[in-house]
Amino acid sequence: MDLESLLAAAQDLLAVPSTADRPADLHRALDLVLGFVGPGFTVERFESGGKPSALVHRHAERPRFRIILNAHLDVVPAAPHQFRPRRDGTRLYARGAQDMKVSALVQAQVFRELAGGLPYPLALQLVTDEEVGGRDGTLHQLEQGVIGDFVVIGEQSRLRVVTDSKGMVTAGLRAVGRGAHGAYPWLGDNALLKLHRTVDNLLAAYPVATEEVWRTTVNLARIETPNEARNQVPALAEAWLDIRFPPQDTDLNGRTVQEVTAHLATFCEPGVTPVVHHVDPPHHADRDRPEVRRLQRAAWDQGYRAGFLRKHGAADGRFYYRRGVDAVIFGVGGDGQHGPEEYVDTTTVAPYYRALREFLLDPCGVPAVP
The missing domain is CATH 3.40.630.10 (Zn peptidases)
Known part of the structure; x- marks a missing residue:
């Protein structure tokens, strides 16, 4: 050559x-x-x-x-x-x-x-x-x-x-709240806050890795809302998740999309729904x-x-x-x-x-x- x-x-x-x-x-x-x-x-x-x-x-x-x-x-x-x-x-x-x-x-x-x-x-x-x-x-x-x-x-x-x-889960979190004037937050239900609390729950179980580890990791890739006004309580919000898991994680390995969806739902605040797109094995x-x-x-x-x-x-x-x-x-x-x-x-x-x-x-x- x-x-x-x-x-x-x-x-x-x-x-x-x-x-x-x-x-x-x-x-x-x-x-x-x-x-x-x-x-x-x-x-x-x-x-x-x-x-x-x-x-x-x-x-x-x-x-x-x-x-x-x-x-x-x-x-x-x-x-x-x-x-x-x-x-x-x-x-x-x-x-x-x-x-x-x-x-x-x-x-x-x-x-x-x-x-x-x-x-x-x-x-x-x-x-x-x-x-x-x-x-x-x-x-x-x-x-x-x-x-x-x-x-x-x-x-x-x-x-x-x-x-x-590692195996891979491609998933999202969808939060639904209630819109209101930003000066009167008690009249609304902030979808972004519900989404953030759900992400906190998830990362408490799967902490962000600070060094190489052979365990499940969760990457929060995006949080977004269609809300366009600073003085409006967001009624909708969505997050992107990239989850990688080794064979030892029995909550994810060998599970169906429906089973992984149910597992992620245990971390969700009321009004937040997980949507699993793909589950690929290790x-x-x-x-x-x-x-x-x-x-x-x-x-x-x-x-x-x-x-x-x-x-x-x-x-x-x-x-x-x-x-x-x-x-x-x-x-x-x-x-x-x-x-x-x-x-x-x-x-x-x-x-x-x-x-x-x-x-x-x-x-x-x-x-x-x-």
């Missing part, structure tokens, strides 16, 4: 503001990577909810794949300057550099080099909606019959193997599976300690986990994910490429890490 050529292609991809609200740029990012893979492969295109995705392989008829390389090409919003990639020493700064466009290009490079000669079916799965839930990309493809035995997701990990991720892959050990060994052979990791964020592996398919996260290094100084550590790109090649050439045949 020519590292400089790959990083030049990466800068072209990183310059595309492929956020959920820019469908043309989602298509442009997808087409860039498909062009990078090149001709000679079957390209299946999908679209759901306005989000395009693709599956690349070498078969006339889609088989059950032995291994699927999964990558997302969408990013979270950022200031315009973050879509002007810049290099500073061994860092390449841009939105999506760490999460996860560079890993995606490495996966595409390895796929185009090896897929035609491997003795098993390999697929490259490219999606553009992971940052907004993954249901129109990976999940949609699974619902259309795409399936495999083992999945490598190129999210950032600095060549460590992620076998566990993700787990068997650490003793031969492919997991082989991937770990491939990273070890590149000089990386290749330990196991647990991720607090959800990834598309949860959709495979529901179907009994082991999926792991394995990607490049960097820092600043979703932040103003996101970057990829370019010293991890070539080792990641070599480790992926080593793994795919013999996914089960080498002893585990010493």
Whole structure:
């Protein structure tokens, strides 16, 4: 692999503001990577909810794949300057550099080099909606019959193997009160205050984490009201909640939307109603599976300690986990994910490429890490 050529292609991809609200740029990012893979492969295109995705392989008829390389090409919003990639020493700064466009290009490079000669079916799965839930990309493809035995997701990990991720609840709180003149609050029922008390109840049970902890966390993402007058008691208010939970939280793990709604209702003040949009389970892959050990060994052979990791964020592996398919996260290094100084550590790109090649050439045949 020519590292400089790959990083030049990466800068072209990183310059595309492929956020959920820019469908043309989602298509442009997808087409860039498909062009990078090149001709000679079957390209299946999908679209759901306005989000395009693709599956690349070498078969006339889609088989059950032995291994699927999964990558997302969408990013979270950022200031315009973050879509002007810049290099500073061994860092390449841009939105999506760490999460996860560079890993995606490495996966595409390895796929185009090896897929035609491997003795098993390999697929490259490219999606553009992971940052907004993954249901129109990976999940949609699974619902259309795409399936495999083992999945490598190129999210950032600095060549460590992620076998566990938290589950996720996407929910809201809706408060209904009674409007009144702000000078006469006793004549009204302030929906915002009821909502704040409910949030306080919830955060008393799930305190805001001040350090890394493997427990349930609740992120209060937004509080809003349609009220537009300073001298009016708000009659309506709403909050957004992002809840992440480990398998040990039996109040959430394995529960239905209705059961999670009932659990959240126990924290609600009168007049406040929880609305649960999605409940996604934690993700787990068997650490003793031969492919997991082989991937770990491939990273070890590149000089990386290749330990196991647990991720607090959800990834598309949860959709495979529901179907009994082991999926792991394995990607490049960097820092600043979703932040103003996101970057990829370019010293991890070539080792990641070599480790992926080593793994795919013999996914089960080498002893585990010493």
